[in-house]
Amino acid sequence: MPSATLLGQALISGVLAGGMYGLLALGLSLSWGLLRLVNLSHFALAFLAAYLTYELGTTYHVAPWWAAAMIVPVMFLIGIAQHWLFDKFKVNELASLLITFSFAVILEVAIQLYWTADYRRFETHYSTMSIKAGPFYIPVLELALCMVAGVLAWGTWLWLRKTYVGKALRAAAEDADIAAAYGVDHKKLAYLLSGMGAAYAAIAGTFIALIATLAPTQIWAWLGVVFAVVIIGRLGNPLGALLAGMLIGASESIAMAVFEPAWAPVVSFSVLIAILLWDPEWL
Amino acid sequence: MLLEARNLHVGYGDATAIWDVSLDVDAGEIVSVIGPNGAGKTTLINAMAGLLRCRKGELRFDGADMTCVRAYDYCGHGIALVPEGRRLFVKMSVEENLELGCYLAAARAHRQESLERVYGLFPVLRDKRRQLAGELSGGQQQMVAIGRALMARPRIVLFDEPSLGLAPTIVDDMFDIIMRVRQDGAAVLLVEQNVLKALDVADRAYVLEQGRIVSTGLPADLLKQPHIREAYLGV
Numbered sequence: 001m002p003s004a005t006l007l008g009q010a011l012i013s014g015v016l017a018g019g020m021y022g023l024l025a026l027g028l029s030l031s032w033g034l035l036r037l038v039n040l041s042h043f044a045l046a047f048l049a050a051y052l053t054y055e056l057g058t059t060y061h062v063a064p065w066w067a068a069a070m071i072v073p074v075m076f077l078i079g080i081a082q083h084w085l086f087d088k089f090k091v092n093e094l095a096s097l098l099i100t101f102s103f104a105v106i107l108e109v110a111i112q113l114y115w116t117a118d119y120r121r122f123e124t125h126y127s128t129m130s131i132k133a134g135p136f137y138i139p140v141l142e143l144a145l146c147m148v149a150g151v152l153a154w155g156t157w158l159w160l161r162k163t164y165v166g167k168a169l170r171a172a173a174e175d176a177d178i179a180a181a182y183g184v185d186h187k188k189l190a191y192l193l194s195g196m197g198a199a200y201a202a203i204a205g206t207f208i209a210l211i212a213t214l215a216p217t218q219i220w221a222w223l224g225v226v227f228a229v230v231i232i233g234r235l236g237n238p239l240g241a242l243l244a245g246m247l248i249g250a251s252e253s254i255a256m257a258v259f260e261p262a263w264a265p266v267v268s269f270s271v272l273i274a275i276l277l278w279d280p281e282w283l
Numbered sequence: 284m285l286l287e288a289r290n291l292h293v294g295y296g297d298a299t300a301i302w303d304v305s306l307d308v309d310a311g312e313i314v315s316v317i318g319p320n321g322a323g324k325t326t327l328i329n330a331m332a333g334l335l336r337c338r339k340g341e342l343r344f345d346g347a348d349m350t351c352v353r354a355y356d357y358c359g360h361g362i363a364l365v366p367e368g369r370r371l372f373v374k375m376s377v378e379e380n381l382e383l384g385c386y387l388a389a390a391r392a393h394r395q396e397s398l399e400r401v402y403g404l405f406p407v408l409r410d411k412r413r414q415l416a417g418e419l420s421g422g423q424q425q426m427v428a429i430g431r432a433l434m435a436r437p438r439i440v441l442f443d444e445p446s447l448g449l450a451p452t453i454v455d456d457m458f459d460i461i462m463r464v465r466q467d468g469a470a471v472l473l474v475e476q477n478v479l480k481a482l483d484v485a486d487r488a489y490v491l492e493q494g495r496i497v498s499t500g501l502p503a504d505l506l507k508q509p510h511i512r513e514a515y516l517g518v
Contacts, residue, residue, distance in 0.1 A: 164386055171372045171383050177334050178370045182435060183358040183387040 002257050005135045010257035011250055012136055018249020019146035020211070022242035023204045024222055025229040026153060027197035033236020034173045035190050036093045037086060040100040040223070042201050044107035047219045049075060049205025051115055054122045054214060064124070068206040072199050079198025080191050087187065104219060112216040120214040127210060145207045146246075152200065153242035160238070169193060173236060224265070225252075228272040247271065284343075285310045285470050286331065286362075286439055291340035293323075293330040299338060300326040301494040308439060313461065313471040315481040315502070317515065318491035324474040325367050327491065328443045331472065332364040333357030345438070359387050361438030365445060369428040373417030377408055380416045380427050384434025393436060400467075401430035404460065422453040429460060439470040446477045458484050478515040482506060 002010075024046060031037045049071050056062035056070070082103070085091075091099060129140040160166035172179040172186040179186060212218065229248055233240030251271055252264040286308040293301045301323040308314045318324050329335045331342070333354040342349040344360050352360070363384070372380050381401060385391045402409040405426040411419060416427055425445060432440050442461065446454040458480050465471055475481035482488055482502035490498040490511065498505060505511050512518050 164382070164391065167375070167379055167382060168386055170375060171379075174372045174374060175370050177354070178364075178366060178372075179383065180355040181332050181334060181358060181364045181366075182383050182431070183355050184383075185353075185355045 006257055007254065009136050010253045012138060013142075014250035014253025015246045016139065016142035016146055016249070017253065018246035019142065019149045019242070020204070020207065020245070021222070021226055021229045021249055022153065022233075022245025023145065023149040023200070023207065024226045025233060025241040025245055026149070026156065026238055027200035027204075028226060029230045029233060029235055029238065029241040030156070030193055030200075031197045032230060033234070034169050034193060036173070037091065037096040037194075038093060038100065039082075039197065040097060041082070041103035041107065042100075042197065043219050043223060043226070044104035044111075045075060045078065045198055045201040046205040046208060047111060047214070047216070048107055049202040050209040050212075050214055051111055051120075053206045053209035054120055055115075057122050057124075057209070064122075064206055064210055068203060071206065072202045075202035076195040076199040079195040079201075082198070083191050083194035086194075087190070108216050108219050111219075115214075115216070117216055122209045122214070124210060141207070141210055145211070148203065148207070149242055149245075152203065153238040156196075156238040160236075165189060165192075170236070225268045228268045232272055232275050284308070285312075285345055286472065287341070287343040288331070289341040289343075291327075291330065291342060292338040293326050293335050294338055295326075295335070299494070301330075301491075303340070304491070304494075304496050306489055306496065308470050308472050310438070310470055311465060311468070312486045313465050313473060313484055315473045315475060315485035315488040316491050317475060317478045317481050317488060319514070320476065322491045323494040324491055325443055326494075328364070328441050328472065328474050329366075332362060332366075332441055334364075358435055358437075359389070361436075362441065363432035363435040363437035363439070364441045365425075365428045365432045365443060367443040367447065369424045371416040371424055371427055371431075373415065375416060376413055377416050377419070377427055378412040381408075381412075381430050381434050384431035385436075387435070390434060390436050394434075397434045397436060401433055404433075404463065405430060422449055422456070425449060425453075425457060426460075429457075429464075433464070437469050439472060440464055442471060442473045442475075444475060445473070446475065446480065454480065478511075 028039060028042045031039045052071050053064055053067045056067040057064060086096060126140055130137045131140060160170060168179060168184040169189050172184050176186050225248060229244045230241060233244035248268045248271060252267045255263045255267045284307045288304060288306045291301065291304045292299055304327060316324055316327065326335060330337055333352065337350050344362060347360065372383065381398060385394050385397055407423060408426055408430060416424065419427065445457050449457065454477065461471055461473065461484055473481055482505060485502050488502050488505055489496050490505065498508065
């Protein structure tokens with residue numbers, strides 16, 4: 001059994017790493033839950049944003065936050081363009097899975113053609129910085145990521161709860177015809193939400209560039225775990241997505257500390273299956 | 284005339300469900316459409332609410348041609364639907380359901396006033412306003428569905444089988460509410476299987492069978508017709 005300090009450190013690292021799962025899950029959960037579109041290209045868009053952040057940072061020495069400020073609006077427009085295709089071809093839930101899978105493959109190939117299959121690392125002086133709190137170390141970048149993810153998840157949650165547009169989106173997800181009978185133009189709102197989803201992918205991408213080592217195949221590395229997070233957090237629930245991300249991150253990290261690192265991938269799906277079987281009231 | 288349908292044909296997919304239906308509702312009127320199951324009553328009312336496109340014919344509301352108006356613009360003209368089976372947003376709270384009724388800017392400006400009016404009509408909803416709509420009893424859900432329609436400050440309310448699946452005492456309450464809606468200034472188009480009740484509240488009525496209007500007139504006159512007495516009242 002590892003020491004209390006080691007377990008505590010594992011918990012902190014796990015929760016912070018889980019912030020990334022949550023941030024990636026956010027956009028996916030919104031489009032799946034509220035538009036019934038499963039967007040696998042979400043991961044590819046995040047990596048495109050990560051590579052762009054890397055490119056702007058290493059070639060043009062643009063700070064990552066300025067890079068994000070440029071990339072996020074572009075991704076918002078890409079999200080809208082993507083939704084235009086879904087809308088034009090009246091894509092349903094299953095078809096969206098297949099189509100966005102092919103989008104993702106195309107993006108993967110495009111990234112590989114431009115940036116090659118080599119591993120890329122965006123080195124910054126703050127990538128190794130951490131705050132010391134008692135016996136524990138808190139990496140600054142991951143902490144910033146969790147704060148950004150927290151603000152986005154909380155803000156989106158409030159937006160869905162408190163504004164008429166948010167309520168209209170939730171209502172249309174339940175019964176689009178009746179929502180329309182009360183004046184909700186669901187198509188227009190769907191474009192907005194798709195743009196937001198892609199913008200969230202871009203924000204996640206900026207942090208991926210700073211935290212992870214980039215390779216085109218890494219697009220698929222988070223797919224399984226983030227899907228589990230989206231389902232555990234309940235479709236269309238942004239706060240649920242973030243909390244589920246942190247739960248899975250913490251579980252993985254503690255499993256690695258107590259057992260072996262190889263156990264980590266088993267954890268997310270074990271938690272998913274356990275929660276689906278248990279089906280607690282509060283979820 | 285407030286609502287005017289002329290020679291309306293409506294259908295789903297390849298099938299036409301109602302043929303050549305002409306029907307009027309004047310301001311402040313309660314008009315009932317009665318008929319057996321599968322006669323096309325819901326199809327008719329969904330077409331009036333903009334949820335179904337008309338194949339042929341004319342649909343006018345307050346003089347405006349509604350056939351080219353998009354579904355989400357019907358409500359803005361003053362048409363509100365209380366759909367069959369209530370179709371509440373069950374994962375949203377009672378108050379959120381009501382707020383969806385005043386989604387459009389013109390109705391939203393009167394949100395507080397309309398909420399007070401609905402809670403005045405249905406005091407029980409005020410106590411349950413934070414609860415999920417799906418957790419309410421059938422009668423209370425019907426109150427939310429009617430309240431949601433009233434929040435839109437409509438000029439006509441379309442009721443589709445409001446008494447379906449409700450206990451007899453609550454059915455009486457629902458018909459009282461329909462009278463109140465008219466008193467408050469809106470016209471009512473009511474589609475019902477409960478023939479006696481529907482004719483009791485109506486100023487005029489239509490009989491819809493197999494997708495066609497077969498008879499129309501004052502409720503008292505319809506009740507005298509042998510066919511109506513035999514088919515709907517069993518006497």
